[in-house]
Amino acid sequence: EAGVAQSPRYKIIEKRQSVAFWCNPISGHATLYWYQQILGQGPKLLIQFQNNGVVDDSQLPKDRFSAERLKGVDSTLKIQPAKLEDSAVYLCASSFRGYLKGHDYGYTFGSGTRLTVV
């Protein structure tokens, strides 16, 4: 099966500019996640969707970050305006189930978008 697709792979922008990332999950995966991974740290969950509804966005900086998954398939994450501290890799992941059951092995991750804000 095809993996989780993300684009662009790399992006360099100036602070105060806006940027958008795109993610296409594995077909049939109802749950989609966006993570922010700052260099040298573990990924931090920004937002979790179940189909097209938001399950958790408690760590999403809502004054500048927004995300949508309109048809319950692909998703976009936007930053406007960007700050220097937003420089990170943005990982998208999807899973078939959003809950534990049997041997659900969890998530499939995309290759990420590396954002550099200068």
Add this chain to the structure above:
Amino acid sequence: AQKITQTQPGMFVQEKEAVTLDCTYDTSDPSYGLFWYKQPSSGEMIFLIYQGSYDQQNATEGRYSLNFQKARKSANLVISASQLGDSAMYFCAMREGRAAGNKLTFGGGTRVLVKP
């Protein structure tokens, strides 16, 4: 409070030797899952091994095994017979049940460098 703690920021290991990566977790949910992921310098997140909170036996996947000590809330990863290609960042992660929204929380990671 940290949900997932990895106390070893970096480790060197000799090729062909075994290495243990520590992970402790904190949850009050009786139903949870523990994961280990490998992240090489190319950046992709590679699933290694999974342990469910109700699993009676420790998980094993090839050269990877998980030393699950539920009472101590630890889930250490053991890599046997290390290879040069094992050099990477390793992340422990936990998924709690529905009450916590089923989100996956990561530790800070351990960087492993395998020496020839």
